[in-house]
Amino acid sequence: MPENPVKIGNHECGTSLPLVFIAGPCVIESESLVLEVAGRLAEISQQLDVPLVFKASFDKANRTSIESFRGPGLKDGLAILDKVRTQFGLEVTTDIHLPEQAEPVSKVCRILQIPAFLARQTDLIQAAAEAGKSSNAVVNIKKPQFLSPEDISHIVKKCEGFGESRILLTERGTVFGYGRLVNDMQAIPTMQKTGCPVVFDATHSVQMPGGKTTGGRREMIPVVARAAVAAGCDAVFFETHPHPNSALSDGANMIPLNQLPQLISSLKQFRQLYLETSSHL
Numbered sequence: 001m002p003e004n005p006v007k008i009g010n011h012e013c014g015t016s017l018p019l020v021f022i023a024g025p026c027v028i029e030s031e032s033l034v035l036e037v038a039g040r041l042a043e044i045s046q047q048l049d050v051p052l053v054f055k056a057s058f059d060k061a062n063r064t065s066i067e068s069f070r071g072p073g074l075k076d077g078l079a080i081l082d083k084v085r086t087q088f089g090l091e092v093t094t095d096i097h098l099p100e101q102a103e104p105v106s107k108v109c110r111i112l113q114i115p116a117f118l119a120r121q122t123d124l125i126q127a128a129a130e131a132g133k134s135s136n137a138v139v140n141i142k143k144p145q146f147l148s149p150e151d152i153s154h155i156v157k158k159c160e161g162f163g164e165s166r167i168l169l170t171e172r173g174t175v176f177g178y179g180r181l182v183n184d185m186q187a188i189p190t191m192q193k194t195g196c197p198v199v200f201d202a203t204h205s206v207q208m209p210g211g212k213t214t215g216g217r218r219e220m221i222p223v224v225a226r227a228a229v230a231a232g233c234d235a236v237f238f239e240t241h242p243h244p245n246s247a248l249s250d251g252a253n254m255i256p257l258n259q260l261p262q263l264i265s266s267l268k269q270f271r272q273l274y275l276e277t278s279s280h281l
Contacts, residue, residue, distance in 0.1 A: 099127035129164035216253025
């Protein structure tokens, strides 16, 4: 069975525990931006007394357009993420797209993230599971937009079959047609039946796919985040940026950094209410 709670460095994520937050810019645009955001997130974590993991991608390998910014690449990206870890004491995570990326990423990141579009790739799951097991890292599997919540169990079994029991699952919306994702909050307790803690991705869930660049409804982030916490998710994922309108990736569905403390504070209260009342339902 998967571990629950899951240890993420000094944090724990799981049933009946306080929310864990995963946050950061979509892509590593520059070292200065990453350190600016990480410094502010470290302050928020301390001020609000919440466990927080920093996230940014070294490569956005699934951009719609060949002209879109992808990031600094594996070597330079990991060097920047390592600075976040050492300078601010934050655990870090990033996504991997190729099996050979798993081992070097596991030396820096406490969570290896499997992108939603790649979550059925057995070689990638195997590499992440084996790297995670050897380095005491966690594998976070993002549920594909085309997959039912029940079918995530097959991916969990793959990961366990390769020796990794520290698994997070992330719900990020489902495609039922063109240009919009739908959030079915029943997915959260359904995915929790695997035994894994479930993360809710509040920013990718408001994406509006299609066209040369993906759009989004930023104003809906607090709405879906509150609903997910009320439904019992164990962690919440946000992409955030000081100036989302000028971000190089996913700006339309990132929350402004200055709005994050208030939202995290409210979700912390929602979680407490959920824990106090759920045992009586």
